[in-house]
Amino acid sequence: MTTTPVPETSGTPSGPRSVLRDPAFLRLWTAATASGLATWxxxxxxxxxxxxxxxxxAGLGLALAARTAGFLAAVPVGGVLADRHPRRVVVLWAGLAAALATPLIAAGLGRSALLMCGAAAVVGAGQGACRPAFQALTAEVVDASRRQRANAAMTLAVRITTLVAPGxxxxxxxxxxxxxxxLVTGLLWLPAALLPPAPPAGDSPAGPAAPAGPRTxxxxxxxxxxxxxxxxxxxMAGLAALTAVIATGYSATGVALPLVSRDRYGTEAVLAGATTAYVAGALAGALIIARLRPRAQGWAALAGLACYGFAPLSLLLPVHPLVVAxxxxxxxxxxxxxxxxxxxxxxxxxxxxxLARVSSLDFLLSYGLAPVGLVxxxxxxxxxxxxxxxxxCALVCFLAPAAAALAPGARGFSRRPDTAAVTPRR
Incomplete structure (x- = not known):
């Protein structure tokens, strides 16, 4: 089945607040935020x-490895289930599985590594199954004209939880x-499971779903x-570029930043400052892109992705710590x-x-290869x-998005040549 994409228009109230005032999206946003807090x-x-x-x-490493394995195994399965069944039902069962498995991690802590790792794998599976379902639910709940602001609000939640969860x-x-x-992290999975709303009656804002056919x-x-x-x-080109950047630039800086902070600058302050600056930049980026509509959105987005190359480049050169930040x-x-x-x-x-299956492919490759890069x-x-x-790694971060920009449709992230600049500036 092929559908006609719906371009974003300016027919609804603007601004992130107008999205968060929508009760259905607010419930979805709160659920995603709760799952993010539990995850981090x-x-x-x-x-x-x-x-x-x-x-x-060693036990910590085994538990986190089990959680990652569960995540990666569940992402493609969750994508298929979220296209077979109502997405909110997939989130419900995935969230409940993570909530029920978390106390078993506590029960196995210091007593049974097998129980702890098995429970961590189930928690990771819950996280993995939720990701493509949340992505598809956003398209169901929010109309096309406000979807970019909705995605900006969702990614703001991710960055805020990154800052808040450790402290x-x-x-x-x-x-x-x-x-x-x-046990508290397990309780956070309950609102994540129970709050996502049902899509509007009739066709969802994303368009008509694929008709039910023979089960394969x-x-x-x-x-x-x-x-x-x-x-x-x-x-495909953008996903290849994103995977390359995460597997090289993200992994290299994750390993090298602590070493450079200790050996070159003699203080952990550079590590803390750079990490905080990254999250602050991400928060600013989400706020900016909630309103910004470049005429060539795809090229602008790939240029943003290439900016990650400055991170490993700053660690390569003997520069002032403020330059690293x-x-x-x-x-x-x-x-x-x-x-x-x-x-x-x-x-x-x-x-x-x-949509959920395509989103699961996105998460599977971009996040799934990150541990490989770290290893x-x-x-x-x-x-x-x-x-x-x-x-x-810096070279890959600069060149991979540049190569992706040459792919057909990359200018506007669309197969249609007229979608590169359909959205007016606001």
Whole structure:
């Protein structure tokens, strides 16, 4: 089935507040925020368990690896289920699974590594199944004219939780023990599961869903999503660029930034400053892109993605710490100037009946290859030296989006040549 994409227009009230005043979207936004808090808090709580000697560093690594494995295994399955069944039902069961499994992590902490890792895998599976369903729910709940602002509000929630979760966890740790904190993260999954609204009566704002047909295997249905993604050359090129940037630039800076902060500058303040600057830049980027409508949205978004190259480049050169922080600020700004138009274009261009599967392919490759990058970067630095690796990663970050910009439809993230500039500036 092929649908006609609906371009964004200016027929509804503008501004992020108008989106958050929509009760249905507010419920969805609150649910996504709660799931984000639970997702980001869990590693910090387990880290506190290591400090309390309730968990060994090896046990922490196993638990986080199990959670990642569960996430990656559930993303494609969740995408298929979210296209087969009502998306809010998929979020409900995925959220409840994560909520019920979290206390088992607490029960296994320091007692049974098998129970703890198995429960962590279920929590990760809940997270993975939620991601494509939330993405598709946004397209169902929000009309096309406000979707870019809705995606900006969703990504703002992600960045705010990135800032809030570690500090809030540290504050709560002064009052509660680790097992209680784990139970709190489990409770956060309840609003994530229960709050998402049903789509409007009749056709959703995303357009009519694909008609029900004979039930086929998961693999066949996921392959249908891959074929839909391949129908959009700009999507495949952009996904390749995003995956390259995350697997190289993001992974390299994740490994190199602590080392450079310690060995070159002799203080952890550079690590903290750069990390904070990145999140601040991402917050600013989300606020800007909520209103900004470049005439060539795809090219502008890919230029934002290329800005991540400044992060490894700043670690390569002996510059003032403020330059490192500034580079990370630009990287954070650029990543959101890419993310929001990317999500919005995917929701606009992809067949609504295949949207969750295409979104799951996005998350599977872009996030799934990040751990691979982290594993390979450290040996590469030992073999070739960190300056050579950082230089190569910076080059990939600059060149991959530039190459993606040459793909058909990349100018406006659309197969239609007239979609590059359909949205008026506001």
């Amino acid at each position: 808090a869990l590693p910090f709580v387990l880290g506190l368990a290591v400090l309390d000697r309730a968990l060994t560093p 809030l966890t540290a504050l709560l740790a002064m009052v509660f023990d680790t097992r209680t904190l784990l 295997s998961f693999l066949t249905e996921f392959a249908d999503g891959v074929r839909e993604a391949r129908r959009h050359p700009w999507f 500034g580079a990370y600020l630009i990287a954070g700004l650029g990543i959101e100037l890419f993310n929001v138009p990317w999500f919005t274009a995917t929701q606009r261009e992809v067949d609504p009946g295949l 390979l970067i450290a040996p590469a630095m030992d073999l070739f030296g960190w300056p050579a690796v950082l230089g190569a």
